[in-house]
Amino acid sequence: MTTEKQTATWIWYPGDFEIWLHREVCLRREERGSIYPPFYRLDSPYVSLKFQHIYTIAESEEISIAAEGRYNVMIDGLMVPSASGRIVLPAGEHNLIISVVNEAGLPALFVQGSSVASGPHWNVSHTNWQWVSPGSWHFNKATEPPSAYRLATIKQSYMSEEQLPDGSRLIDFGKETFGYIQLHGLTGPGKVMLYYGESREEALSEAHCETLDCIEVAADAPLEYTHHASRALRYVRIVADVGIEVRDVSLLYEYLPVQYRGQFRCSNESINEIWNISVYTLHLTTREFFLDGIKRDRWVWSGDAYQSYLINYYSFFDEAVNRRTTIALRGKDPLDTHLNTILDYSFFWIIALYDHYWYTGDLEFVRSMYKKLLGLLDFCRRRANVNGMVEGQPGDWVFVDWADMDKQGELSFQQVLYCRSLEVSAQLAALLEDEVRAQELSREASSLKKQLFETFWDEEHGGLLHNRVNGVLQGGMTRYSNMFAILLDMLDEKQRQLVARHVLKNDAVPSIVTPYMRFFELAALCEVGEQAYVLSEMKSYWGGMLDLGATTFWEKYDPELEGAAQYESSGRPFAKSLCHAWGAGPIYLLGKYFMGVRPLDAGYAKVLIEPTLGGLSWIEGTVPTAEDDAVAIFMDETSLRIRTGNRPAVLRLTSVIEPTCEAGIVGAIGDNRYELSLDSLQSEYVIAYRTYPTQSTNI
Amino acid sequence: MTTEKQTATWIWYPGDFEIWLHREVCLRREERGSIYPPFYRLDSPYVSLKFQHIYTIAESEEISIAAEGRYNVMIDGLMVPSASGRIVLPAGEHNLIISVVNEAGLPALFVQGSSVASGPHWNVSHTNWQWVSPGSWHFNKATEPPSAYRLATIKQSYMSEEQLPDGSRLIDFGKETFGYIQLHGLTGPGKVMLYYGESREEALSEAHCETLDCIEVAADAPLEYTHHASRALRYVRIVADVGIEVRDVSLLYEYLPVQYRGQFRCSNESINEIWNISVYTLHLTTREFFLDGIKRDRWVWSGDAYQSYLINYYSFFDEAVNRRTTIALRGKDPLDTHLNTILDYSFFWIIALYDHYWYTGDLEFVRSMYKKLLGLLDFCRRRANVNGMVEGQPGDWVFVDWADMDKQGELSFQQVLYCRSLEVSAQLAALLEDEVRAQELSREASSLKKQLFETFWDEEHGGLLHNRVNGVLQGGMTRYSNMFAILLDMLDEKQRQLVARHVLKNDAVPSIVTPYMRFFELAALCEVGEQAYVLSEMKSYWGGMLDLGATTFWEKYDPELEGAAQYESSGRPFAKSLCHAWGAGPIYLLGKYFMGVRPLDAGYAKVLIEPTLGGLSWIEGTVPTAEDDAVAIFMDETSLRIRTGNRPAVLRLTSVIEPTCEAGIVGAIGDNRYELSLDSLQSEYVIAYRTYPTQSTNI
Known part of the structure; x- marks a missing residue:
């Protein structure tokens, strides 16, 4: 033996x-x-x-x-x-x-x-x-x-070098990147200053660049030098004391090894570029955890992470980084503030935990976090007011978005998130067979939902009003609660259409200025069939950044600003992050609402495929349904090819003719809509159909 | 300016x-x-x-x-x-x-x-x-x-040295001590082994001494060496490699600078020695915090600390070490175990916090700990059973004492502590003007007290029964709950006398074997006037240790054991601690029950002095009533001299004649008891009286 x-x-x-x-x-x-x-x-x-x-x-x-x-x-x-x-x-x-x-x-x-x-x-x-x-x-x-855990590294060469009049060198890596500067053939003694820039202007500004390093080189220092701290940069300006030699410069690029499981190509090259840059942006910010941005804040924010999780399902499908981020954000007890101190961010954490279960089916992870979930939920419930609604308590940051708005009292936005948090927690409790808790939470969610609509729903103006202060409705309407009510499935079809018309497509309602909330707004528009409008918004908003030379997507973008004014934030000339996770939203929009793939059951036990060209001539790509599974789709205006993975799927399609498929029977479900079960695994289905004219011209 | x-x-x-x-x-x-x-x-x-x-x-x-x-x-x-x-x-x-x-x-x-x-x-x-x-x-x-905070240190020389046959040296510091071994004139290279002993036998046992150090001496090491780690010892055996020279040895004694504010002398030299050794024992264990013992465990235990606080009021009156220990023991939230994991130890913490207020009047400290107090109390209340009583939950250590006893179910001992915890918390809440909480806790305390007596009080056997398991009284009687019911003021006079006669002085009730619980037992006996008995117990129990050469008091002492068998504990030959804080109990007994000083109001706003010779011919000494105040007392069988401090006092005295005092009017309060107001500050009162014959011969 x-x-x-x-x-x-x-x-x-x-x-x-x-x-x-x-x-x-x-x-x-x-x-x-x-x-x-x-x-x-x-x-x-x-x-x-x-x-x-x-x-x-x-x-x-x-x-x-x-x-x-x-x-x-x-x-x-x-x-x-x-x-x-x-x-x-x-x-x-x-x-x-x-x-x-x-x-x-x-x-x-x-x-x-x-x-x-x-x-x-x-x-x-x-x-x-x-x-x-x-x-x-x-x-x-x-x-x-x-x-000793470290992300992977690989040596990266720069793209070009510029000798500046003062004798210093400006190194350009050609695109936004992240890592440890390496100096080769370094001889001293003396001092080397490194001025980093996400933009050329930033690297040239000794006074205002956000990041700099000072390296003291001893006379007997080794020839090869790798800086100990990693930085976000595209450019680095090297200013060396007289007598210092630097033969060559490179970067030890640092990255999380992920698989690019999601793929997307279409008939529009600008959209393809947007997809590619989005994936690169997300990859740079997908690290030990989902960071908001790699230069700033380099921190883990629950609201930003909520988007990154969603985008991740359509790109890397990396479950481990979701889990790491979820655990880290929740932290330890006792809770004496909301996550990141932000009221909304506690709710995003709860909803994201459910989403993770919904996309991956990983109930064991939910089980491991269950006490922490209930603890966070109880923290929120203890801080609800006498109406059972949440509002900012002393020390709470009521964030919503960077836009100016009234944040006093009960915001309908916060109640929508809170209500959804109760609903999904009830569902998770039921899955974990904690029946008493499940019923209690479910009752609470129903009661809050009823009150939310009784309080804030304005049938005449077709949406949820913004807030109520000390029992007095404030009358204003904002997009936030309304688009989340669509996304979090809290409206019936009639209400969705009202909201779409009266709020989302109403210029009188204050517009949204951050890519953070634009993401949710565009997703909500897709939910009501506005893919064509969303496509044109992507082209102008994300395409606008590309036109300005962006190599990753930004934290904020205002087409009205000129030149280096784009880089300013919080009163500092270069504080704006030029590589921000929430800039990668197009991946999600294209994967979920053009390729049209989403789980029909938890963990993609059944895959729903509901593709839409949205005004494009053709789209093709792959959407992961697990770490080891995916569906591949090609669609043009008359044909559709789907390769199933290891999971049964259902196709839903809008067509002006009755679609045909050799491998299955297409059923009509009314209103020019058709359905086809894709039960054969690892199989190719070819469907003939004719696309429905887009409504893009209406917008 | x-x-x-x-x-x-x-x-x-x-x-x-x-x-x-x-x-x-x-x-x-x-x-x-x-x-x-x-x-x-x-x-x-x-x-x-x-x-x-x-x-x-x-x-x-x-x-x-x-x-x-x-x-x-x-x-x-x-x-x-x-x-x-x-x-x-x-x-x-x-x-x-x-x-x-x-x-x-x-x-x-x-x-x-x-x-x-x-x-x-x-x-x-x-x-x-x-x-x-x-x-x-x-x-x-x-x-x-x-x-950089460190206790004070001072160089201490050894008392004697013995050259052992194997060439090693046995250094004797003459008494238990604590610090960093110093080697002078040290030359290498080679290895020096240090074997520490609280006893000679331990230092001689390479295989079983609890503490040892190995010092590697380089050829170019400095001549003067101070070991980095502090140790408890009386002896150290030094075994050096051939070629190593050690010219001299000393100890860097490490101690908390305290003032010896309490003093005591009496007609019995053995008791004087017991007082002195008790003070030294307490001083060694009074450090950054109150430790249980300096060799073992060198940790901070809430039950041990509870005694140290009490003894401290009659010796150093060092408020800072009380505060440090209280803060450290409570730790941070969330609580998921009792303090030190021990059910009783949570209650001792609460009662001690009240004591600290009672002796020092420091309400600000209570205020700073108030949230932590309520948190701990709530933790205890959440774990109470349906009867509102506490019993061991999974993971709880129900300690009481090292003796064998049934620890299942509801112990009357734990209910007495819990009830007192509720009472004192109610009082502290009232002092901090948290009236709602005060009333709630007070009601809870009353209800528990009522239930405690209805459940456990046995009039026929004159005491509280030990425990109830699943609703069934177990019938046995132990000393623990009964002596604490006396000490924590939960009995009326008739009940006290019943308990004294039927429990404390009843050999059929299992006797107490640890100095830890002996402390409370003897204090309870003093509360019912048994000073003479307590004196003889002190002489035999603590005196017995002195007879065996103790230089500090031990964790345990069994007069039946012979020679080195005294040092054994937990199956290890030298695991018993020979310097244990709870060995210092005589200070408290002599200060509180012979000198008879205790607060009549919080912070000694009024001082009660109720001296008793307890069979001694005379006693004299000082009891601190604050860090900067004290009363001095001399008493023999016919006269009493009291020097007041900055606080008014009340003298209560038993005398067979009517006492007289030039400086005040002595009033009779019945039963040969007299009272005198000592309202003049910093003044000497001389009282003539005649001592009451002691009842010591009855025991």
Whole structure:
């Protein structure tokens, strides 16, 4: 008999790797030589852990122990010497407890014996003696502990170099990028200044560039230098003291390895470019977590992440970054502020957790977060007012959007999010068989929904009014609650049409200026069939940035601004982020509303495909339905080809003729709409149809 | 006009200095080369702080900044360069925010300008944007930050040295002590082993001594060596490699500077020695916090601390160590276990907080802990059963005492503590004008008290029965709940006498074996006038340890054991702690029940003096009534001299004749009891009386 050696893996308190990494990542932001910690609370891992494993072995065996932190070892309650990192375990059944303490980082443990090995089957407690399963990932070597986790890197050359009159060099990497500047053939002594720019103007502004580094080069310094801190940049200006030589410059590009599972091409080259730049933008901001922007804030915001999750389902379908971001944002108890301090951002977290289940079917992840979900929900409920509605409490940031608006009292926008949070929590509770809670939350959601509509719905003006202060309706109408009411499925068909006409397509209602809220507005318009309008908006808004030379999409874009005025924000000439996750919205719009793919059941147990050209001559691409599955679609004005994956799908189609398909029977569902079951897996369906004239000219 | 320079002091998040220091101190325990972290949860300071100061200055001024951690500076929301540690503040009114981040230690800040200086008038937030007043202490120099806090040290020489046959040296410091071993005239290279012993036998046992150190000496090491870690010891055996020279040995004794405010002498030399050794024992265990023992556990336990607080009022009256211990023990939210995981220990914390107010009158400290008090109380209340009583929940340690007993179900002992916790919390709530809460808690306390007596009081057997399991009374009687019912003032006079006769003085009720619970038992006996019995118990129990050569009092003492068997605990030959705070109980017994001093009003607004010889010919001493106040007492069988402090006092006295006093009018209060108001401050009162014959012979 041969015994196979067990594979050991590093283990820690579940969730604490993400909490620790979030802290690390958020504290990497620097501006002009100063650290720039987030405006919101940062949590820390537990400091003192006990790892337990009750083992049974026929013969005694030696284990080797590696730990992040100081540790001791007890067998059946008695301490055994462990300074050598090797211990002989006695045969039989024994209770092995290894205590690990780490004040500064993440306490973690790696134990390797021939049959005893650390892994998710062990127990861990943060010394509260409540044993839970430890967290683990892919750290399977003693010498590769979790603290050594880094994203991948690859050397990147610059595209062009400009010698400036003052003798300094302006290096251009040709597009927005992220990483560690490398100086080759560096000789000193002296000082090298690096001025970074997302724009040329920023790199040239010693006084106002947001990021700079000062490198002190000793006379005997090594020739090869890699800067210790990563930066967002397209340009870097290098100013070296007299006597300093820098032979060559490169960047150690740093990135999360993801698969580009979503693909999109169409008849319009501008839209194709928008798609490509969107994917690159999202890739740069998809890292340890979803960041808002890579230069600024380099932090993790729940509202921004909510969009990134959605876009991720149509591009990388990277479930792990969703999970990491979700865990990090929720942080630890006790909650004494909303997530990121923002009222709306607590709700986005809850809704996003449901979305993650809906797109991936990962109920185990929901189960692992369930206590945290209920805790956050209870925090929100405790702060509801006597009407059961939420409004800003002292210390709350009622964000909604950067636009000027009245944020006092009960905002219909916040009630829509809160109501949806209650609904999805009730559904998750039911899935986890917490029936009492499910019913309680469901009743609460119904009651709030009823009150929301009784309070804010204005039939005459066809939408939800903006807010109520001290019991007095304020009368104004904004787009926010109305578009979310469509997106979060809170309106009937008649109400949707009213909202579309009276609010979304009504110029008298204040327009939306951030790509953040534009994303939701355009998605809501797609929900009511306005793809053609959305397409033209994409061309002008995102295309406008491309016309200005954008290589990634921006935090804000105002077509009226000229030249470097585009880069200003918050009174600082270059504070605007030129690579912002929420700029990548077209991926979602094109994947969900043109390719038309979305789950019909949780985890894409059934795939809905409802493609629309929206005024394009043809579209083609792939939408992932899991990490290892996708559907491929080609559509032009008369034909449609669909390659199914490993999941059954349903096609819904609008056509002026009755579509035909050799492989299946197309059924009419009224109003020029047709349906076809795509039950054959890994199969190609070819459908003949004729596209419906778009209504784009009406807009 | 000259402007006086403001005094700056280091500031931090309130309570976080204590939380950080507690973590540091608890993690200093090592056994035979391994760290030995506590069995209970350790909390950490907040990592990311914002310090705020809204200043108004007529002229701009420069400030210098020192921080523990990385920091940045914003004035009116705009970051200003701060890498140099010096900033010029613009004149006028401005909002200065300094963010400090420290992942491993305590984030803290020190700002010194001519008129702007960090201090308790600043604000701080742990980035939850709820501003509170920062914590501070006596760290008033930029170069002396809180992380550098150390107890005082002084060089201590050893008393004798023994050359052992194997060439090693056994150093004896003559008594139990604590500090850092110093080796003088040390030359290498090689290894020096240090084997510590609280007893000679322990130091001689390489295999079983609890503490040892291995020092690697390099050939070029300095001649003077001080070990980095402090140890508890009386003996140290030094075993050096061949070629190593050690010219001399000493100890850097480490101690908390306290004042010996309480004094006691009496006609019995053995009792005087017990007092002295008790004070030394308490001093060794009174450090950054009240430790249980200095060798083992070197941790902070709430039940042990409860006694130390009480003893402290009659010795050092050091309020600061009480506060530090209270803050550290409570830790941070969320609570998911009782303090130290022990049910009883949560209640001791609550009762001790009230005691601290009662002895010191420090309502501000109570105010600062009030949220934490309510949080802990709510944690306990949430875990009460349907009868409103507490019993062990999964994960709870129901401790009571080390003795064997049934710990299932509802213990009357736990209900007594819980009930008193509710009562004192109600009183504190009333003092803080939280009337609604006060009434609610008071009602709850009354209801529980009623139920406690209805359930457990057994009139026939004259005491509280031990426990009830699943509604069924178990019938047994133990001392614990009964003596605490006396001490915590829950019995009427008739019940007290019943309990004294049927429980405390009844050999059929299982006797108490730990000094921990003996303390309470003897105090309860004093409460019912059994000082003479208590005196003889002190002589035999504490005196028994002295007879065995104790230089500090032990964790446990069993007169039946012989020789080194005294040192065994938990199956380890030298695990028993020979310097344990709860061994210092005689200080409290002698101060409170012989000198007879206790507060009649909170903070000794009025001092009660009720002295008793308890069989001694004379007693004399001082009892502190504040950090800067005390009463001095001399009493023999016919006379009494009292020197009042700055507080009015009341004397109550038992005498077979009517006492006389020139300075006041003695009033009879019946039953050979007399009372005299001592209203003159800083005055000496001389009273003639005749002592009542003691009842010691009855026992």
